[in-house]
Amino acid sequence: MTVTASPPVEPASRVGEPDLPDILPPVKERRGITGFAYRYPAIAIGGAMLILLILMAIFAPLLGTTDPTTLAPSKRTRAPSAEYWFGSDMMGRDIYSRVIYGARVSLIVGFAVAILASLAGLVVGLVSGFVRWADSIIMRIMDGMMSIPPILLAVALMALTRGSVPNVIAAIAVAEFPRVARLVRSVVLTLREQPYVEAAVASGTRTPMIIARHILPNTIAPLTVQATYICASAMITESILSFIGAGTPPIIPSWGNIMADGRALWQVKPFIVFFPAIFLSITVLAVNLLGDGLRDAVDPRMAKRL
Numbered sequence: 001m002t003v004t005a006s007p008p009v010e011p012a013s014r015v016g017e018p019d020l021p022d023i024l025p026p027v028k029e030r031r032g033i034t035g036f037a038y039r040y041p042a043i044a045i046g047g048a049m050l051i052l053l054i055l056m057a058i059f060a061p062l063l064g065t066t067d068p069t070t071l072a073p074s075k076r077t078r079a080p081s082a083e084y085w086f087g088s089d090m091m092g093r094d095i096y097s098r099v100i101y102g103a104r105v106s107l108i109v110g111f112a113v114a115i116l117a118s119l120a121g122l123v124v125g126l127v128s129g130f131v132r133w134a135d136s137i138i139m140r141i142m143d144g145m146m147s148i149p150p151i152l153l154a155v156a157l158m159a160l161t162r163g164s165v166p167n168v169i170a171a172i173a174v175a176e177f178p179r180v181a182r183l184v185r186s187v188v189l190t191l192r193e194q195p196y197v198e199a200a201v202a203s204g205t206r207t208p209m210i211i212a213r214h215i216l217p218n219t220i221a222p223l224t225v226q227a228t229y230i231c232a233s234a235m236i237t238e239s240i241l242s243f244i245g246a247g248t249p250p251i252i253p254s255w256g257n258i259m260a261d262g263r264a265l266w267q268v269k270p271f272i273v274f275f276p277a278i279f280l281s282i283t284v285l286a287v288n289l290l291g292d293g294l295r296d297a298v299d300p301r302m303a304k305r306l
Contacts, residue, residue, distance in 0.1 A: 046289030057103040064097035105254040113234035121180020129188025150175035221298035228291030
């Protein structure tokens with residue numbers, strides 16, 4: 001007797017319910033600017049804020065209501081009004097115009113210090129990390145400079161020169177670049193032990209070629225992130241130097257100078273200090289958001305979570 005196997009019985013679908021497809025349609029991936037902003041919201045928000053601040057600084061002559069250096073003693077310490085949107089200071093100068101023009105000083109100092117400190121720290125870090133005999137000498141010098149707080153080192157350097165924007169940039173850059181050098185050195189110490197670098201050394205490739213081809217490209221990402229934090233720190237340091245009278249001259253409108261002019265009247269006329277402090281906080285927040293977003297974008301561990 002032959003037993004014939006019956007065909008498998010397919011489960012019947014429920015009455016009134018359509019059959020579900022075996023494979024769901026793929027989710028469309030966001031592309032372009034919208035997709036990038038969705039994946040990295042910190043970069044989008046910080047970058048948008050920073051672009052608006054840069055445009056405000058560029059078009060300050062059009063956005064300002066009056067000349068920021070015009071004196072009007074009869075209209076000093078006026079409260080915010082239709083004539084003086086942010087009020088007037090002790091000299092009768094329009095605080096709104098001075099805040100708008102002050103963005104130029106802070107942004108120029110921040111970007112210039114970030115570029116100079118990054119370049120100087122990159123060169124010193126590459127040499128210290130790859131040239132073994134020079135490492136101990138260079139790092140002891142960097143340790144000595146890092147033992148002094150950046151603001152105190154900047155004040156000491158400014159005491160040797162006259163107050164000007166280029167001198168402020170140079171003083172802050174000297175105080176900041178040792179941290180960049182140590183960061184680059186740590187990256188180089190890791191990279192020089194990699195097999196492809198050891199293979200290049202064994203094949204007789206010259207040291208400058210190894211640094212340019214194998215070491216330098218791998219330092220750009222962490223260096224860019226560090227540069228954003230240096231930019232924000234430089235803006236704060238410049239405001240502190242101007243606030244204590246060791247930074248830009250009082251004739252040049254900067255957020256630190258404006259706050260210094262209003263510190264004596266802080267309790268009765270707080271708006272003199274309030275508005276430049278708000279703009280400084282917003283600018284530093286924008287740069288820090290951009291730095292946090294770049295850190296998440298270049299870190300492969302963070303990229304897997306997104």
